Amino acid sequence: MQFRDLHRQYEAMKAEMDETMLRVVASGVYIMGPQVAELEQQLADYVGVKHCITCANGTDALRLSLMALGVGPGDAVFVPDFTFFATAEAVAMVGATPIFIDVDKETYNIDPCLIYEEYESVRCNTSLRPVAVIAVDLFGLPADYDALREVCRCCNIFLVEDGAQGFGGSFGGKRACSFGDISATSFFPAKPLGCYGDGGAIFTDDEHYADLLRSLRVHGKGTDKYDNVRLGLNSRLDTMQAAVLQVKMRYFDDELLAVNRVAAKYSQLLRGKIQTPVVPEGYTSSWAQYTIQAENRDELQVRLKAAGIPSMVYYPHTMSRQAAFEGLPKLTLTPTADQLTRTVLSLPMHPYMTDEEIQTVASLI
């Protein structure tokens, strides 16, 4: 059994995919081909925002977002302590300081109630200037954006959405990647919408940020690419990856239905026996992961492995315990994040799982 069976997905769209990829090869236009702008329009329409700017990967999407917002040295950015490393890494790479916030035990997402206190603490106890929150849609579930928007308005700081795992989810009738002043996603192959390599995208309604981002992704270009008005990155989405994503977008809504069916089946079989993932009223998840919690997590993982079933610990370390962030100010403890690193286990999850496979995994649990 595969943890995320990308081969089955390819088989389901093979004829279309092969033809599309060969057409890109034959065109000779490998960078910024017409598929890139077409895809950006499709993605912006899908998410429900004015502008989509694609780039080389999700980490760059976060970094470019922070660059566009003018975040840099001396700035503090609040990030969840329980997330993939890139969320906090992007903050440090622009010279700012990540401040780690604890998460909600049920949704795994940043706890908005803790941000205001931490904001006051940064202002009183450090020389840093709090400028933004990066909320993560962990495992596919959008963060609590009503409360986040409120606290960001109150503190007058930016809200950035790390939708790397969230693309396809929704909250209050709005799609993920529409909730931040700027929102970022990733098209890494195993994400809900993945390409055949690295890729990413940034979403915003703000024309000024959109223009800045289009400049920043190509060496800070001005009127043309040999007129450089600022420092930027080389961070474009390849024409090939854009073409792959155009094909995958045609299947994406069906795949979302399928992963929701898989999650419902898992939960039906496991509820009451183990702590299953919670999707609060008004939310839908894109199920980047199906993550349970168990005190005997390690034992369960061994049992699954013995039966040939892969499972993953997302994530074994909190951000504040990563060696790369040693020495950063740690203003409060993050007990929930700590506990989750000891109890979480992500089970095989993808749109092409059969009922039989779901049953096999569930019965071993």
Ligand SMILES: *Cc1c(COP(=O)(O)O)cnc(C)c1O
């Ligand atoms: C995958 C991921 C990223 C980074 O995306 P890449 O395309 O791998 O650079 C950032 N944040 C989160 C939460 C992720 O899961």
